[in-house]
Amino acid sequence: MSAAPDPSSVAQEDLDAVERQLGRVPRGVVEVSHRCPCGEPDVLRTLPRLPDGTPFPTSFYATCPRLTGAISTLESQGVMREMTERLAEDDDLARRYAAAHDDYLARRGELGQVDEIDGISAGGMPDRVKCLHVLVAHSLSVGEGVNPLGDEALAMLPDWWAAHPCTELAGDPEQ
Template sequence: MTGSPDRPPVAQADLDAVERQLGRIPRGVVEVSHRCPCGEPDVLRTLPRLPDGTPFPTSFYATCPRLTGAISTLESEGVMREMSDRLEQDPDLAQRYAAAHDDYLARRTELGHVDEIDGISAGGMPSRVKCLHVLVAHSLSVGAGVNPLGDEALGMLPEWWASHPCTELVEDT
């Protein structure tokens, strides 16, 4: 089980579920930061430095294969490019997205400071959209109203949990 000194360890059952979702052992897990409506973990919160010493800027990590597949579909439809274009044209949106970047950094710094990634969040924040997976994971973990583009992408997703629990997808294939 992993965790951090000020947080309880992550339950082995959750780590096992995530291992089935990812097809590998999860690394640097601090907590399950969001659960899918099916009850399984779908977003993890991870350390900013993995146990092997690698800096890891992705503090909120989507794990559910149904969720990540749905997000990938949005990415393939050009949603990131459209959102990045809007950031250049809409100062209010750009300001709110920059605040989301600051929130992401503050939450990651709660888990430790890593010089190599200081000031670097994830997903393209604060100036572009590079990865919807990160933005959606951030929104799911911290709630609506913090990451406007994460919230928007989340609103575009189908009910990824509707068919089966997330861990069954790996077992089905």
């Protein structure tokens, strides 16, 4: 893992793109941790405590509407339930998923400690799958091989960027 990113180094054009994606000003951004193949930010790394003081365990936050929509489709198909069942049956998968939890906590810890969320990662880690958005964002940000279920979900996704860049969605009636 590398040194903690500097929040002041996030380019204003990236923050503007994310604001268009989310329909609101992004909070607590320390870096764009992954870019969509269209070139726009699609995952942010965020502070563990937002500027208003709120604890925020979601260190890797998916922002691209096409990406989050594709992940939501997977969630609606029961993928999380199936993954959680596999965790209870497959000791190796459970061990690797627990290691992903530890990785998530270590990376968040680089940005500061927040007592209220100490030991709590996100997405249901380490023993269940509660949010594929977090798992995919983690995999996109840190690379393949760290979060096995994030990697699996990412492999199931269609090419979300193929239609056109994510920032064009604001005026797209076919979102």
